[in-house]
Amino acid sequence: MGRITATELSWSVKGHRLLDNIDMAADDGKVVGLLGPNGSGKTTLVRLLAGLRRPDTGTVRYDDTSLHDLSRRLLARRLAVVEQDVYAHNHVSVRxxxxxxxxxxRGRFDALTGHDERVVDAALERVDIADKQHQSWHTLSGGEKQRAQLAxxxxxxxxxxxxxxxxxHLDIRHQLELLDLLGSLDVTCVVALHDLNLAARYCDHVVILDHGQVVAAGSPETVLTPDLIVAVYGVSVLVDREPTTGASGSPT
Amino acid sequence: MSTAGRARNPITDRDADRARPRRAPTVALLLVAVVGLLVSVVTASLFGSADVGPVDVVSTILRHVGLGGIAPTPPLPRLLDALIWESRFPRVLLAAVVGAALAVSGAVLQAITRNPLADPYLLGVSSGASTGAVAVLLLGIGGGISLSTGAFVGGLVSFGVLLVLLGGGRVAGPSRVVLTGVLVSQFFAAVTSVILMVSGDANSTRGFTYWLLGTLAGARWEGVTGTVVVILIGVLAIQFFAPALDAFTFGWDSAAALGINVTAARIWLMVLTSLITAAAVAASGAIGFIGLLIPHAVRILANPMHRSLLPLSAIAGAVFLIWVDTFARSAFTPHELPAGVITALLGAPAFALVLKRLES
Incomplete structure (x- = not known):
């Protein structure tokens, strides 16, 4: 009930191979971090997993169903995507x-049902933004916009x-709050991150991408070693495991 | 642990109650708008040289659509009847559908380009439709296709050029969209001028120049019926894409992730918008700014989501152009102003306001 599997995914644009033979899986209810330097293919992989781009080769499965056996509409009933872009052109309200x-x-001409309204209410409560639901989107801060997108x-x-x-674009407090929230959801999350500390603290499983290839995958403790970080990011670091946060999961 | 959908508590139920009254006005506003439209059609038909009352106008219209049995007054003299039914009423009707088409077209263009400053006139779609119409009429391109078909092809081509120049699904900033529109618009206007200069005699050039400014003076039944049918079908069909237009709020990928078939929606919306814009341009020349003025006014007054924005914009655009045209033909008698001149006088300040709001 919520397992994502990608098998041998490859994708090229104009002869440039952006993703090369990617294998990865996200188990039910887990938070999986996609890590890697800029241009390593994180965003591209998210788009392929979401079915927004069609891979040259390979398959993406949701539980046992291949992505291409699902219509866009059916897929959208089980998979949600939160993108970086939070610009709205019109003056819509948060709600x-x-x-x-x-x-x-919803059908083309259907009004929202009572059930729809309750789901929306619960989502607004869940990300703690119900008090701003009638405000214009443009009045929200960056952090509030991200929370509203999650709602x-x-x-x-x-x-x-x-x-x-x-x-x-979030300050550190909002970064922690957002990832706390993800960890507390009963939903499988695949999240592209560039912050290794956040990944170490919140992800159950991490996948490291470099030049469009998976260079390591596993639990943060086993994968995020100084050697690997030097190899992928080109910087030397001191990995310091704090007893309270070295384990995955939320501190609250 | 519960996910969003299953959680229920008293607080959220109260929120739902608080949210509901906000939505009720859409139906009420639609009713008010329809009544306003009917009153406008009848009242605007009263303006002019001969003195007739609103009841006479209603009776005349009823008699001509086969409902003479319920007409409240006896038939008017033949000349007066012809004045209302053959001259004023088709003109009012044309103003209504052209206004509706341009307003809806503006609302759709704003959603597709994700830009509040979009309008079929400002983005060059009207200009392309004019070029198509002039090319068919003066150059005989297309081997006997009608002026309206030429306008449709011209509108579609300019819309396609616009989208290609804007570069697919990426977010183009407001200034980029408007500047690209200026580019497309100026290019097609130049092509139109070349065709006019090369092929037209002085008289037809003058006639076309007046038509290009946007006027409803040419309204006769034989042209109006087709325009009404095309625009009604187009505007109703666009209504089917209201959920897609809403989903475009955060871009095309975001819409696809919400289950919208983006490619199909974009192609249909492009074709339908070109169709109604072209029908409007073929009948009345390039009337600008309605697509900018009306959807913004509706968004301020009502729910901005497209299920309500589209029908309300259609009706508000109809009422707006009916009164602009009534003013244009009766304020300075015996002179008549092109309606497009008046919409530009009103629209340019509105453009400035939207721009200011955008920057704040």
């Missing part, structure tokens, strides 16, 4: 943004959520 999450469940994703009642660098 209207979250209501977009009900799109895959929009939750309104899809997903089994899996893919997030592309959701902590970009």
């Amino acid at each position: 209207q943004v979250v209501e977009l999450g009900r799109t895959p469940f 929009r994703a939750l309104a899809q009642e997903p089994r899996e959520i893919l997030l592309d660098e959701p902590t970009n």
